[in-house]
Amino acid sequence: MSTEHLIPSELRCAHKVAPLAVEIDRLSFSWVVEGPGTGRRQTAYQVVVFDAEAAVPHGAGALWDSGRVPSASSTDVAYSGPPLAAACAYGWKVRVWDEAGDLGPWSDATTFETALGGADAWDACWIGLGPGRSHFDVPSGDGPVDAVELAMRPAPYLRRAFTVQGQISRARLYSTALGIHELSINGRRVSEDVLAPGWTDYNRRFLYQTYDVTRSLVEGENVVGAVVADGWACGFCGFDAKHRGAHYGRSPQLLAQLVIRFADGGQERLGTDDRWRSSVGSVAYADLLMGERREPAQEPAGWDRPGYDASRWRPVSCRPLGHQPLVADPGPPVRVTEELPAKSLTPLGSGKFMADFGQNLAGWVRVTADRPAGTLIEVRHGEMLSPGGTLYVNNLRTARQRDTYVATGAAAELAPRFTFHGFRYAEISGLGDDPRPGDITACVVHSDIPLTGHFECSSADINRLHSNIDWSQRGNFINIPTDCPQRDERLGWLGDAQVFARTAAYNRDVAAFFSKWLDDVADGQLPSGAFPDFAPRLDHHWAGAPAWADAGVIVPWTAYKMYGDRAVLARNFEHMVAWMNFLAANNPTRLWTSGLGNNYGDWLAPKKDLTPPELLATAYWAYDASLMVEISQAIGRPEKAGEYAQLAQEIRKAFQQAYVNHDGSVASGTQTAYVLALHMGLVPEAMRTATALHLVQAIAEEDWHLTTGFVGVGYLLPVLSSNGYSDVAYRLLEQRTFPSWLYSVARGATTIWERWDGWTEERGFQSPRMNSFNHYSLGSVGEWLYRFVLGIELAPGAAGFDRLVLRPHPGGSLAYARGSFASVRGEIVSEWSRDGTRFKLDVKLPPNVAASVRVPSARPEEVMGPDCAGPVAIADYPGAIGQKEAVFEVGSGHFSFSGPGLPPSAMV
Ligand code: BGC
Numbered sequence: 001m002s003t004e005h006l007i008p009s010e011l012r013c014a015h016k017v018a019p020l021a022v023e024i025d026r027l028s029f030s031w032v033v034e035g036p037g038t039g040r041r042q043t044a045y046q047v048v049v050f051d052a053e054a055a056v057p058h059g060a061g062a063l064w065d066s067g068r069v070p071s072a073s074s075t076d077v078a079y080s081g082p083p084l085a086a087a088c089a090y091g092w093k094v095r096v097w098d099e100a101g102d103l104g105p106w107s108d109a110t111t112f113e114t115a116l117g118g119a120d121a122w123d124a125c126w127i128g129l130g131p132g133r134s135h136f137d138v139p140s141g142d143g144p145v146d147a148v149e150l151a152m153r154p155a156p157y158l159r160r161a162f163t164v165q166g167q168i169s170r171a172r173l174y175s176t177a178l179g180i181h182e183l184s185i186n187g188r189r190v191s192e193d194v195l196a197p198g199w200t201d202y203n204r205r206f207l208y209q210t211y212d213v214t215r216s217l218v219e220g221e222n223v224v225g226a227v228v229a230d231g232w233a234c235g236f237c238g239f240d241a242k243h244r245g246a247h248y249g250r251s252p253q254l255l256a257q258l259v260i261r262f263a264d265g266g267q268e269r270l271g272t273d274d275r276w277r278s279s280v281g282s283v284a285y286a287d288l289l290m291g292e293r294r295e296p297a298q299e300p301a302g303w304d305r306p307g308y309d310a311s312r313w314r315p316v317s318c319r320p321l322g323h324q325p326l327v328a329d330p331g332p333p334v335r336v337t338e339e340l341p342a343k344s345l346t347p348l349g350s351g352k353f354m355a356d357f358g359q360n361l362a363g364w365v366r367v368t369a370d371r372p373a374g375t376l377i378e379v380r381h382g383e384m385l386s387p388g389g390t391l392y393v394n395n396l397r398t399a400r401q402r403d404t405y406v407a408t409g410a411a412a413e414l415a416p417r418f419t420f421h422g423f424r425y426a427e428i429s430g431l432g433d434d435p436r437p438g439d440i441t442a443c444v445v446h447s448d449i450p451l452t453g454h455f456e457c458s459s460a461d462i463n464r465l466h467s468n469i470d471w472s473q474r475g476n477f478i479n480i481p482t483d484c485p486q487r488d489e490r491l492g493w494l495g496d497a498q499v500f501a502r503t504a505a506y507n508r509d510v511a512a513f514f515s516k517w518l519d520d521v522a523d524g525q526l527p528s529g530a531f532p533d534f535a536p537r538l539d540h541h542w543a544g545a546p547a548w549a550d551a552g553v554i555v556p557w558t559a560y561k562m563y564g565d566r567a568v569l570a571r572n573f574e575h576m577v578a579w580m581n582f583l584a585a586n587n588p589t590r591l592w593t594s595g596l597g598n599n600y601g602d603w604l605a606p607k608k609d610l611t612p613p614e615l616l617a618t619a620y621w622a623y624d625a626s627l628m629v630e631i632s633q634a635i636g637r638p639e640k641a642g643e644y645a646q647l648a649q650e651i652r653k654a655f656q657q658a659y660v661n662h663d664g665s666v667a668s669g670t671q672t673a674y675v676l677a678l679h680m681g682l683v684p685e686a687m688r689t690a691t692a693l694h695l696v697q698a699i700a701e702e703d704w705h706l707t708t709g710f711v712g713v714g715y716l717l718p719v720l721s722s723n724g725y726s727d728v729a730y731r732l733l734e735q736r737t738f739p740s741w742l743y744s745v746a747r748g749a750t751t752i753w754e755r756w757d758g759w760t761e762e763r764g765f766q767s768p769r770m771n772s773f774n775h776y777s778l779g780s781v782g783e784w785l786y787r788f789v790l791g792i793e794l795a796p797g798a799a800g801f802d803r804l805v806l807r808p809h810p811g812g813s814l815a816y817a818r819g820s821f822a823s824v825r826g827e828i829v830s831e832w833s834r835d836g837t838r839f840k841l842d843v844k845l846p847p848n849v850a851a852s853v854r855v856p857s858a859r860p861e862e863v864m865g866p867d868c869a870g871p872v873a874i875a876d877y878p879g880a881i882g883q884k885e886a887v888f889e890v891g892s893g894h895f896s897f898s899g900p901g902l903p904p905s906a907m908v
Pocket of ligand 1 (some may be wrong): 233483489493495496600604770777
């Protein structure tokens with residue numbers, strides 16, 4: 001115990017640090033508690049919210065003072081004070097009482113701002129390029145122009161000059177687009193965000209971004225400028241290239257409002273309206289799938305600054321606000337998060353070079369070039385090379401991923417801003433002689449989701465696998481969780497997202513990201529209650545597919561488990577209930593045999609998918625029902641919890657009657673059938689041992705290879721490790737021959753492939769019709785690395801990492817594993833090593849987290865814990881049949897454990 005106080009830090013509101021616009025119904029607070037010593041705990045807290053401009057020192061005159069709330073809660077603490085005004089800045093801070101009842105000091109104060117409010121808060125209309133001819137309606141330069149390029153149009157440039165009088169105290173720019181946009185004030189970009197406002201179903205909702213522009217404005221003349229490109233709204237989108245602009249609109253538009261507050265209390269609002277002027281500039285076209293064309297010579301010099309003569313610019317088109325709500329963006333922005341210079345540049349002849357960045361990624365390439373005026377510089381992007389060393393682009397389908405620039409004759413840095421590509425290689429033409437690798441840089445683009453997970457072990461291949469998983473997350477968490485970032489698809493498939501969600505949340509902070517996307521999922525729900533197969537769902541009505549649509553329950557539940565976020569459950573609850581009603585109405589026998597939608601089954605199982613689709617579906621329905629029990633309890637709906645417990649029981653019974661045999665085997669005998677039955681609690685308790693053995697036999701029959709597709713794979717290793725077979729899990733993980741995770745690693749993969757056999761020595765590339773090299777689904781094994789190898793696992797019934805069962809599963813060839821997870825309650829560290837027969841474990845826990853540490857051992861009574869104390873109990877170790885574990889109960893602090901290790905596995 002320590003006499004030092006606990007201090008809250010890392011204050012967040014709605015999962016963000018000092019957000020500039022939060023919708024009132026998303027207002028919630030969280031913090032991490034810091035303090036030295038062991039066994040530290042928060043026993044009560046006090047939050048105060050005050051008017052940020054009134055500078056209240058210590059709670060006096062607060063708008064809301066929670067008073068002392070006896071609670072260990074440090075996440076998802078809801079605001080429950082008087083109504084807050086829209087578009088206002090508030091301060092907040094928190095202090096906590098520790099395990100001895102001692103009160104600590106206030107945290108540093110931070111701020112949040114409330115959202116702008118409903119449609120009447122906008123004194124603005126949608127504006128776009130007004131009628132008139134552009135100086136390059138057809139792209140110029142010396143390259144050929146084809147039908148796709150002809151279908152595209154220059155990006156509108158929009159500007160408004162205005163005068164500011166008086167001393168500004170605070171200025172905010174609220175903006176969104178039908179398309180994607182970038183804003184500047186007096187020639188300077190207002191933020192580093194790219195691809196804003198991201199993708200929603202624009203027929204149902206627009207998200208707006210909020211920028212602090214207080215320091216960008218000056219007294220006197222100012223200019224706000226915008227470039228608006230097609231983006232998801234008006235460009236080629238999804239997997240049918242005929243659909244340019246057909247989903248939401250044909251020409252991009254901007255909606256923005258500048259709100260300036262003056263020191264004298266006055267306020268001015270300046271929205272997009274008919275006082276704006278429009279033209280075109282250097283962006284000849286920009287499309288997410290096809291690429292961007294820039295003609296820098298066409299940039300109207302100084303257009304975005306005061307003093308520019310815009311008399312020849314056209315009026316703008318104006319359209320009143322529609323019915324769609326305008327909502328403050330709850331998600332993280334998309335940004336360039338890293339730059340990778342080309343690792344090598346290989347000359348291909350005729351001024352062409354192949355750049356290899358050594359890493360498959362999503363983003364774009366920046367080229368530094370100095371070429372004669374009119375020279376066309378072209379950058380084509382691909383994930384792989386063909387055997388002859390040329391760029392492999394067949395798997396892109398109709399996506400072109402091609403950026404072009406018409407040189408001006410001056411040295412320039414050339415990069416697109418309104419597109420993105422999936423690539424490791426870029427073929428660049430038009431460069432002339434010998435570019436240096438430093439002239440060619442890959443800019444990595446994705447949602448700004450901070451890293452929270454670290455994993456390292458003694459196997460370089462597994463470390464690479466872990467890195468590949470994270471890179472596939474980075475390549476696909478671009479405003480929504482997509483399947484892939486390169487071909488003409490890039491859709492927010494729900495099946496992929498649900499199998500990967502837990503891994504994603506260990507790797508990176510995705511609380512805000514999923515909070516945003518779950519609104520897209522809700523928007524995509526059909527009136528029948530069926531969740532869509534992908535969200536946003538464009539104009540497709542695909543919905544209700546087993547293991548895809550179930551993401552509507554599984555992803556909010558995962559967010560709750562990982563972040564302790566009850567609000568995400570409450571917000572989505574009625575949608576989940578509608579989904580459960582849809583399933584129940586269609587399936588009175590309690591087997592999910594009707595309303596299966598596109599029924600993808602165990603998608604991309606390496607052999608034929610032999611798992612009966614109704615078995616898979618029914619297992620997922622039972623799983624939904626059991627999660628709904630926990631969800632209903634978490635949000636205080638016991639009557640619903642009872643209803644779903646009953647339903648879960650009925651489905652379980654129907655499943656057992658239809659699919660479970662007396663010997664514990666499950667119909668079809670596929671690995672996926674066993675994995676689902678075990679993971680989803682569908683075999684009678686007394687049969688679990690037999691069923692698990694059947695699973696192991698099914699794996700042994702494949703000579704220790706997996707046969708699971710997207711759906712079975714996520715739970716495969718967790719099920720093995722939870723049922724006595726961690727050794728089998730390791731054997732699968734370390735398998736190098738096809739199909740296996742290390743198969744692609746051994747072939748130089750730097751991301752997770754869509755298919756186990758995306759490329760093989762025997763056949764080369766899989767069918768180009770569906771062969772992405774950057775698809776995170778099969779990377780769902782990542783959660784096993786954190787939850788089982790490191791053992792950083794929630795205690796049963798826990799959410800938000802308040803209680804852990806920290807149980808490492810040593811095994812395979814690993815001599816050590818170490819890693820950490822920055823949870824919502826602070827960083828949890830687990831490091832273990834095996835040296836001869838000794839096993840050593842180091843654990844670090846932040847305050848307010850308690851763990852039951854479990855050390856597997858051949859002689860658990862000899863395991864030593866902190867202060868040379870022995871275990872408080874000995875229990876069965878679930879990772880290996882017949883083995884035991886030493887149990888220690890600890891609170892916060894740094895603890896070491898050591899003792900005899902496990903005996904070598906007899907099985908594999
Ligand atoms: C996507 C998948 C998706 C699937 C539906 C594919 O085209 O790339 O990841 O889940 O379709 O089965």
